[in-house]
Amino acid sequence: LDAADSQIGFSIPPGECIGEMSIIEDRLTSATVVAVADSTVLTMHKDLFWDKFVHLPGVVRNLLQLMTQRMRQDNRVIRESQVNQLRYEHLQKELEMAGKIQTSMLPHNIPLFPDHPQVDVAATLEPQREVGGDFYDAFPLDDERVCLIIGDVSGKGMPAAIFMVRVVTLLRMSLTKEAELDHTIQAINQILCQNNEECMFVTLVVGVLEVSTGRLRYVNGGHNPPFLARQGQPFGLLPMSRGMLLGVFEHASFSVDEVVLEPGDELVLYTDGVTEAENPQLEMFSMERALEIVSSAPVGADPVALVKQLEEAVIEYARGWSQSDDITIMALRYEGPVGA
Secondary structure (H helix, E strand, C coil): CCCCCCCCCCCCCCCCCCCCCHHHHCCCCCCCCCCCCCCCCCCCCHHHHHHCHHHCHHHHHHHHHHHHHHHHHHHHHHHHHHHHHHHHHHHHHHHHHHHHHHHHCCCCCCCCCCCCCCEEEEEEEECCCCCCCEEEEEEECCCCEEEEEEEEECCCHHHHHHHHHHHHHHHHHHHCCCCCHHHHHHHHHHHHHCCCCCCCCEEEEEEEEECCCCEEEEEEEECCCCEEECCCCCCEECCCCCCCCECCCCCCCCCEEEEECCCCCEEEEECHHHHCCECCCCCECCHHHHHHHHHCCCCCCCHHHHHHHHHHHHHHHHCCCCCCCCEEEEEEEECCCCCC
16 A cells, blocks of 8 residues: 555456455554445444354465465565674675784784884774775885875775775885886886776875985875974975876876975875765865864974874864764874984
8 A cells, every 4th residue: 555546456256355454453544345246235343253254264364375475585585684784794704804804914013113213114904894094104115214104095995995906916015126116106106007897996096215314305295285394394295296196097107206305394194085074064174174173283293193193183073973984193203313
């Protein structure tokens, strides 16, 4: 009974009867009967029905058949629901395990470079799903140089996670080789473009820091510009060339930018899950607000505090609104040469 003029129905031939279970279950009726010819309609109270009508063999037979059919249908629906629930729970467990494996690939030391006291680095990643496409990485190239990476793979879920693992693996394998940074990123881009029928891509920033001099060389692959604060001054945008995202155009070229950090300088890298986080009014957090938040941190705040302050500001801004993207933040403070 979806509407008074519903066209959903079937014909009852002469000699047959239709059972409406509502009188047995004491519920509202769920169907109507339409007569195609003049008819005499008998109104029967439910007490009379139970006392007189059900003693007719034909009525009882039809009622039992109808109840049996409904019971079989309910059982089938219940079985299918249980099977689907088990499949869903199994899939959830697999996704949770995949998420743990993915997270275990990322460094978690505090600080991220315990053997390089010249630099203090902290990072966090809050995935929007069990698995996602955001990532960060931090590893030493040798005693003099450390590598910093932050990136965001297109899409969500398992496809983004698999592509992310591929990108991280290529970066770690390639950056440990003696090659110019721009040539390394160009070679990685060419590999990602091959056999990429799904048109997946990644934006990233890769930086190599000489810990004794503060010389930071970095490449932008279509990513959000990091924030830089010079010796307690408010944060601004790190000057960087415009670069193309990786995985789209095989012949793309990349430029290496350079800045020399002084002791006390701080750097904040992030993904668009920060700047594009939305509140219930669908207003974005924005890069300008992110700059205000990190600039309001106490002078000399350590990277852990910077990361936490920005992350908490994004969460508070959303006010419980569903997170639409992964949130990844990395902060760096250059301490200067040891003994300086």
